[in-house]
Amino acid sequence: MTTASWPIQRRRQRWLVAQRMAVRVFVFLLLLPLAGFIILPFLWMLSSSFKPIGSGIRFPPQFIPTHWVWSNYPLVFQTIPFLTYMRNSIIVTGGVIVGEVLSSSIVGYSFARLRYPGREAAFILVLATMMIPFPVTMVPTFVLFNLIHWVNTYLPLIVPAWFAPPFAVFLLRQFFMTVNRELDDAAKVDGCNELRILFQILMPLSKPALTTVAIFSFTANWNDFLGPLIYLSDARKFTLALGINYLRSFRGGGDLAPQMAASLMFSAPCIILFFLAQRYFVQGIVTTGIKG
Amino acid sequence: MQSAETQALQLAPRRRGLGLRRREMLVGYLTLSPWAIGFLIFTLGPMIASLWFSFSEYKIIQAPRWIGLANYQRMFTDDLFYKSLQVTVYYTVTSVPLGIVAALIVAVLLNQNVWGARIMRTIFYLPSVISGVAVSLVFAWIFNYRFGILNYILGLIGIHGPDWLGWRQWALPAFVLMSLWGIGGNMIILLAGLQGVPVTLHEAAEIDGANAWRRFWSITLPMISPAILFVSIMSIIGSFQTFTQAYIMTGGGPAYATLFYLLYLYRNAFNWFEMGYASALAWVLFAIILICTLLALQVSRSSVHYEGE
Numbered sequence: 001m002t003t004a005s006w007p008i009q010r011r012r013q014r015w016l017v018a019q020r021m022a023v024r025v026f027v028f029l030l031l032l033p034l035a036g037f038i039i040l041p042f043l044w045m046l047s048s049s050f051k052p053i054g055s056g057i058r059f060p061p062q063f064i065p066t067h068w069v070w071s072n073y074p075l076v077f078q079t080i081p082f083l084t085y086m087r088n089s090i091i092v093t094g095g096v097i098v099g100e101v102l103s104s105s106i107v108g109y110s111f112a113r114l115r116y117p118g119r120e121a122a123f124i125l126v127l128a129t130m131m132i133p134f135p136v137t138m139v140p141t142f143v144l145f146n147l148i149h150w151v152n153t154y155l156p157l158i159v160p161a162w163f164a165p166p167f168a169v170f171l172l173r174q175f176f177m178t179v180n181r182e183l184d185d186a187a188k189v190d191g192c193n194e195l196r197i198l199f200q201i202l203m204p205l206s207k208p209a210l211t212t213v214a215i216f217s218f219t220a221n222w223n224d225f226l227g228p229l230i231y232l233s234d235a236r237k238f239t240l241a242l243g244i245n246y247l248r249s250f251r252g253g254g255d256l257a258p259q260m261a262a263s264l265m266f267s268a269p270c271i272i273l274f275f276l277a278q279r280y281f282v283q284g285i286v287t288t289g290i291k292g
Numbered sequence: 293m294q295s296a297e298t299q300a301l302q303l304a305p306r307r308r309g310l311g312l313r314r315r316e317m318l319v320g321y322l323t324l325s326p327w328a329i330g331f332l333i334f335t336l337g338p339m340i341a342s343l344w345f346s347f348s349e350y351k352i353i354q355a356p357r358w359i360g361l362a363n364y365q366r367m368f369t370d371d372l373f374y375k376s377l378q379v380t381v382y383y384t385v386t387s388v389p390l391g392i393v394a395a396l397i398v399a400v401l402l403n404q405n406v407w408g409a410r411i412m413r414t415i416f417y418l419p420s421v422i423s424g425v426a427v428s429l430v431f432a433w434i435f436n437y438r439f440g441i442l443n444y445i446l447g448l449i450g451i452h453g454p455d456w457l458g459w460r461q462w463a464l465p466a467f468v469l470m471s472l473w474g475i476g477g478n479m480i481i482l483l484a485g486l487q488g489v490p491v492t493l494h495e496a497a498e499i500d501g502a503n504a505w506r507r508f509w510s511i512t513l514p515m516i517s518p519a520i521l522f523v524s525i526m527s528i529i530g531s532f533q534t535f536t537q538a539y540i541m542t543g544g545g546p547a548y549a550t551l552f553y554l555l556y557l558y559r560n561a562f563n564w565f566e567m568g569y570a571s572a573l574a575w576v577l578f579a580i581i582l583i584c585t586l587l588a589l590q591v592s593r594s595s596v597h598y599e600g601e
């Protein structure tokens with residue numbers, strides 16, 4: 001390399017850095033309005049929940065209320081049994097999470113660690129069932145639960161999750177495969193049986209994957225609308241998803257402000273959970289392709 | 293002298309009285325059983341029952357009565373079946389490609405080491421964690437003809453916005469627009485794909501004089517084509533099952549303009565208790581989804597690049 005080329009190269013490098021900076025600024029400016037489009041409905045929901053009754057039918061719409069009122073939140077509690085619905089949602093969601101994590105861990109362990117004829121075929125079936133649309137089994141499953149008098153209870157919403165839902169099995173199986181096998185071999189030598197290996201070695205080491213399963217299960221079931229709509233007919237047994245829709249049928253509940261207050265309270269757990277556990281969400285989507 | 297471990301290894305099978313391999317098989321089937329039982333009761337059983345119902349007249353109070361192909365023949369003369377199929381197909385062929393292109397654009401932009409990439413990613417994914425119900429309630433107000441913020445903003449730039457959910461020709465476009473709000477999940481999958489593209493490939497192409505556009509078409513796109521295929525199939529499957537938004541925002545109206553297939557199926561099954569007809573509708577839906585998936589895989593055979601081939 002000749003000495004003369006040095007300044008040229010440095011100038012070229014500086015130009016490249018400047019170019020890169022320009023690209024970053026440009027991309028940022030491109031993304032800003034798109035992000036605005038995404039965030040606007042959230043801000044609208046938040047600000048509208050503090051507007052006085054009747055502001056839903058005001059023109060022009062206000063982005064920031066001229067006077068803030070808190071009354072929409074108590075109004076929601078007076079109109080629908082919000083806390084009862086919340087308890088119902090917690091029962092269903094909690095029941096599902098416990099069952100899904102336990103059963104999928106056991107089955108995931110089976111696929112990841114044990115060898116037996118038919119395992120590969122069963123695993124392909126697990127993958128295939130992920131593609132079967134819910135409506136195909138919806139009608140006969142309802143007929144079945146109707147037959148055993150489970151309709152209008154939470155059992156049809158909870159019990160199927162205790163039989164290892166395929167997404168969770170797949171995710172846990174993938175994770176267990178990455179855990180060093182020597183650990184369970186060592187435990188086996190020490191006289192541990194398979195259950196103890198799973199519960200005392202694999203599961204503690206798989207906390208990230210178990211957390212991912214649990215939070216996806218949480219958001220999916222907290223937000224589920226069609227399931228409760230089919231199975232719950234008694235208004236006292238509604239989950240929150242049905243409850244906040246039910247709010248609309250009441251006097252005063254049809255207005256913008258209480259609806260937004262209810263929607264916000266309903267969505268808050270999912271939003272908070274997302275901010276606390278963002279990396280688990282991202283990890284889960286990337287491994288399994290669930291979109292939440 | 294033998295170590296304790298090897299001694300234990302040799303003793304283990306004899307002590308348990310079962311061959312290690314047989315024991316492993318037994319435990320294997322036991323641990324597989326939660327899934328196997330669930331598969332029989334909640335997937336395979338219902339699928340067989342559903343197929344049987346689809347050839348029956350079944351109104352839940354009486355036992356199913358075999359009527360052969362009558363339910364399937366009924367679809368040919370059922371205007372609402374055609375309408376719901378048309379609505380759902382229109383929605384799928386517009387919202388899925390638009391959504392994937394949008395998700396890809398955002399993913400590519402986010403992949404440029406942009407300022408605040410993390411917070412941006414969070415914002416774009418956020419809609420995916422909240423519910424169809426809450427989203428539908430918010431958007432029902434946003435789309436409001438006279439008082440909604442969408443028409444207000446359009447008004448600011450001189451466009452007189454339509455009555456989105458009240459006019460036949462605008463209701464479905466409103467749903468498509470709303471679907472674009474939820475591209476975050478796809479975006480994250482594509483972003484992960486983009487981050488897996490080796491930098492060395494880009495550098496090599498850059499040295500060879502390929503510009504950014506060329507590099508995107510010849511390197512990035514082929515490298516992430518498996519992710520695009522995956523996202524496409526999942527989006528098509530999801531789009532054919534659109535329900536909550538239509539149930540809450542429009543109830544299928546106006547004039548059946550948003551009568552999504554699943555909404556029509558739901559009404560047949562749970563409002564009119566036409567379980568037989570609903571099951572036939574479900575199987576047609578399943579067939580459509582299966583054909584779409586196979587078509588996507590067929591198309592992909594020529595255009596999707598898998599590493600190591």
